Amino acid sequence: MKCxxxxxxxxxxxxxxxxxxxxxxxxxxGASFVQVGDFTVNRISEDITEVRDGxxxxxxxxxxGTPDPDGIEPCRVVRVPVQRVAAYGAFDVAxxxxxxxxxxxxxxxTTPADEWYVDxxxxxxxxxxIAFLGYSSSIDFEQLRQQQPELVLTWxxxxxxxxxxxxxxxxxxxxxxxxxxxxxxxxxxxxxxFFQKKKEADAFFDRVNTTLTAIRKxxxxxxxxxxxxxxxxxxxxxxxxxxxxxxxxxxxxAQSDYLFHDVYGTSCIEIAVERFLYSGEEADIxxxxxxxxxxxxxxxxxxxxxxxxxxxxxxxxxxxxxPLPHYSQSGDRLDEILTEIAAILHPECYPGFExxxxxxxxxxxxxxxxxxx
Amino acid sequence: xxTLFKTIWQKICSIHLTVALCxxxxxxxxWGYFCLNRHADLFEPLNDIxxxxxxxxxxxxxxxxxxxxxxLLVLLFLLGLNTFACTTDRVLGLVSARSRMGARRFxxxxxxxxxxYAVLIILSGYLGTYLFARVLDSRTLVPGxxxxxxxxxxxxxxxxxxxxxxxxxxxxxxxxxxxMPRARLTLTRGDDVSxxxxxxxxxxxxxxxxxxxxxxxxxxxxxxxxxxxxxxxSLRRDPGVRLYIPGMFLFTVGLVMYxxxxxxxxxxxxxxx
Numbered sequence: 001m002k003c004x005x006x007x008x009x010x011x012x013x014x015x016x017x018x019x020x021x022x023x024x025x026x027x028x029x030g031a032s033f034v035q036v037g038d039f040t041v042n043r044i045s046e047d048i049t050e051v052r053d054g055x056x057x058x059x060x061x062x063x064x065g066t067p068d069p070d071g072i073e074p075c076r077v078v079r080v081p082v083q084r085v086a087a088y089g090a091f092d093v094a095x096x097x098x099x100x101x102x103x104x105x106x107x108x109x110t111t112p113a114d115e116w117y118v119d120x121x122x123x124x125x126x127x128x129x130i131a132f133l134g135y136s137s138s139i140d141f142e143q144l145r146q147q148q149p150e151l152v153l154t155w156x157x158x159x160x161x162x163x164x165x166x167x168x169x170x171x172x173x174x175x176x177x178x179x180x181x182x183x184x185x186x187x188x189x190x191x192x193x194f195f196q197k198k199k200e201a202d203a204f205f206d207r208v209n210t211t212l213t214a215i216r217k218x219x220x221x222x223x224x225x226x227x228x229x230x231x232x233x234x235x236x237x238x239x240x241x242x243x244x245x246x247x248x249x250x251x252x253x254a255q256s257d258y259l260f261h262d263v264y265g266t267s268c269i270e271i272a273v274e275r276f277l278y279s280g281e282e283a284d285i286x287x288x289x290x291x292x293x294x295x296x297x298x299x300x301x302x303x304x305x306x307x308x309x310x311x312x313x314x315x316x317x318x319x320x321x322x323p324l325p326h327y328s329q330s331g332d333r334l335d336e337i338l339t340e341i342a343a344i345l346h347p348e349c350y351p352g353f354e355x356x357x358x359x360x361x362x363x364x365x366x367x368x369x370x371x372x373x
Numbered sequence: 374x375x376t377l378f379k380t381i382w383q384k385i386c387s388i389h390l391t392v393a394l395c396x397x398x399x400x401x402x403x404w405g406y407f408c409l410n411r412h413a414d415l416f417e418p419l420n421d422i423x424x425x426x427x428x429x430x431x432x433x434x435x436x437x438x439x440x441x442x443x444x445l446l447v448l449l450f451l452l453g454l455n456t457f458a459c460t461t462d463r464v465l466g467l468v469s470a471r472s473r474m475g476a477r478r479f480x481x482x483x484x485x486x487x488x489x490y491a492v493l494i495i496l497s498g499y500l501g502t503y504l505f506a507r508v509l510d511s512r513t514l515v516p517g518x519x520x521x522x523x524x525x526x527x528x529x530x531x532x533x534x535x536x537x538x539x540x541x542x543x544x545x546x547x548x549x550x551x552x553m554p555r556a557r558l559t560l561t562r563g564d565d566v567s568x569x570x571x572x573x574x575x576x577x578x579x580x581x582x583x584x585x586x587x588x589x590x591x592x593x594x595x596x597x598x599x600x601x602x603x604x605x606x607s608l609r610r611d612p613g614v615r616l617y618i619p620g621m622f623l624f625t626v627g628l629v630m631y632x633x634x635x636x637x638x639x640x641x642x643x644x645x646x
Contacts, residue, residue, distance in 0.1 A: 033429075033430045033433070033434050035430075035431065035434060035435070037414070038414055040418075040430065040431075042430055052418070052510075055511045055513075055588075055605065056418070056421055056510050056511050057510050057511050058510055137601070156601070157511075157513045157588070157590070157603055157605060158513065158515055158590060158601035158602070158603035160513040161513055161514060161515050161518045162515075176588070177414065236545060236548070237546075244411070264411070270546065271546075272546050273545075273546075
C-alpha cells in the first residue's frame with residue numbers, strides 16, 4: 001500500500017514536470033508554425049517569418065523597407081512580398097499560379113518557351129518579361145543577373161554557392177523524401193509567405209481537401225480493388241513512385257491497392273527490376289512516366305521501348321496510362337488531377353468522365369500514326 | 374527543514390522510484406518505436422535546430438508523435454536524479470565505513486559508483502548537445518569553393534570529390550554507384566594549411582567545429598539528376614563533446630576498477646574462506 005502511494009507521488013511529480021518541458025519558449029502574438037513535409041513556416045512575429053526549405057536551410061522573411069535582421073547572412077534574408085522570381089521547376093511555377101502571383105513575379109525559367117503549356121508563361125516569354133535562363137544543367141548566370149530576381153526557386157543545390165556570390169537568396173523546393181499527399185496539398189502554404197498570400201494558399205488547400213473528401217466518399221463502396229503500379233524501366237534502371245509519395249497515398253485512399261506501398265524514399269526512386277516485374281505481374285493498372293513525346297503512344301510501343309515491360313499484366317490484359325505533356329505543369333489543378341486518378345481507378349464511380357491529364361494507351365498504334373500493329 | 378530535506382532525499386533515493394522509472398522508460402520507448410515508424414522526418418530537425426526550438430515547433434505541433442520523447446526526457450531526468458542520489462548515498466556510506474576496510478579495497482568498491490557518475494556525465498553531455506550546440510544548417514560547396522567558419526578566420530576549401538564506386542557485377546542496380554563519397558578538403562588557419570578527407574561517418578574536426586557530410590552529387594559515375602559536383606555540409610560547434618568524451622573515459626575507468634575488484638578481491642575472499 002505504501003509502495004503504491006509512493007509511486008502515485010512520483011507519477012504526480014512527473015505530471016507536474018512534463019508541461020515545463022513542453023512549454024513554448026518563444027510564443028508571443030502572431031506566432032504560428034506550419035509544417036509541410038520537410039518544409040516549415042515559423043512565424044516568429046508580425047514582421048519576421050522563418051522558413052526551412054527542402055534542404056533544411058533557414059531563410060528569414062522580412063517586410064520590404066525594414067532593417068536587416070542581426071546575425072543573419074544577407075543571402076538568407078528574403079524581402080517580402082517577393083516581386084521577381086526565377087523558378088527551375090514546373091511545380092513551383094504552378095504553385096505560384098495557384099497563389100495568383102505568376103504573371104507579376106515570374107522573370108526566369110529553365111524550360112524553353114515551346115515546352116510550356118502554361119499560358120501566362122508563354123505570353124510572358126513572348127513579351128520578353130520572362131527569360132529562358134538556359135537548361136538547368138547549364139544556367140546562363142549573366143542572363144540570370146540581368147533578370148534581377150529577388151528569389152530563385154530550385155531543386156539544384158549546386159547552384160547555391162553561385163547565387164550566394166551574386167547575392168540572390170534561393171529556396172530549395174525539392175526534398176530528400178517524396179512529398180506525401182498532405183505535403184503536396186500544403187506546399188502552397190510554404191510558398192505563400194514569400195508573396196504574403198496566406199488567404200489564397202488556404203483557399204487552394206481547402207479546395208483540394210474538399211475534392212479529396214469527395215473522392216473518399218465516392219469510392220468508399222467502389223467495386224473490386226484495382227492493383228496499381230506507377231513507374232518505368234529505363235534501360236538497366238527502374239524507377240517508381242514510393243508508397244510514401246502522394247500518388248501512393250492517393251491510390252490507397254481511393255480504395256485501391258498500391259503495389260509499391262512498401263517502398264519508401266525519394267520520388268522516382270530506383271528499385272530492382274525483379275521487384276518491378278513481380279508487382280507488374282499482379283497489377284491491373286499501370287501508370288508510366290513516359291509521354292507521347294518520348295515515343296509512348298500504345299502498349300505495343302511501350303513494349304518495343306523495353307521488352308521486359310511486355311511481360312507485365314497491365315500490358316497484356318490490364319490498363320496503361322501515360323501522362324499528357326501538360327500534366328507536369330498543372331500542379332495548380334491538383335484537385336482535378338486527384339479526381340482524374342480516382343476516376344481511372346474506379347471508372348464505375350465516375351461514369352462518362354473525360355480525362356484531361358492522362359491518356360489510356362491503346363493496344364497498338366493507329367495505322368495513320370505509322371505504328372506497328 | 375532538515376527532516377524535510379531528509380525525507381525528499383530518501384524519496385529520491387528509493388529503489389521503488391528506480392524500478393518505476395525503468396518500467397516507465399521501457400513502456401515509453403516502446404511507444405516511441407511506433408511513433409518513430411515512418412515519422413523520422415519529425416525528429417531529424419532535432420539535430421539541426423536544438424531541443425528548445427524543436428519542442429516549440431515540431432514537438433508541440435505533432436504531440437501525438439512527439440510526446441513520448443518529451444516524456445522520455447522527463448523520465449531520464451528523474452532517473453538521473455535518482456541515480457545521483459542513490460550513488461551519493463552509497464558513496465557517503467562507504468566513506469563512513471572506510472576505516473573498516475583498507476584504502477585499496479575502498480578505492481575498488483567505488484567502481485560501480487564511478488560508472489554511475491560517468492553515465493550521468495554522458496547524459497548531461499548529450500543534453501548539453503541538444504540544448505547548446507551551434508549548428509550551421511546545410512552549406513553547399515562546389516569544387517574550388519570555400520567557406521569561412523563563423524567567428525574565426527579559418528576557411529574550408531572543397532578541392533575535389535574522390536568517391537569509391539561499386540566495382541562488382543553481382544548487383545546490377547549498384548553498377549557505377551558511389552559506395553563511399555569522399556571529399557578532399559583544404560583547411561586554412563592563417564599560414565597553417567592542412568588537408569583532410571571527409572566522408573559519411575568520418576567527420577573532420579577543425580577550429581572547434583565538427584564538419585559532417587550531409588549529402589553529395591553525383592551519386593553515380595555517369596551523373597545523377599544534375600551532373601554538377603557538390604557536397605552539402607553540416608557544421609556543429611558542440612559543447613556537449615567536452616562532457617561526454619570524459620564521461621566515456623570515466624566509465625571505462627570505472628569498468629576496469631570493477632573488473633579488478635571482481636577478479637582479485639572476490640577471488641581472495643573465496644581463498645580466505
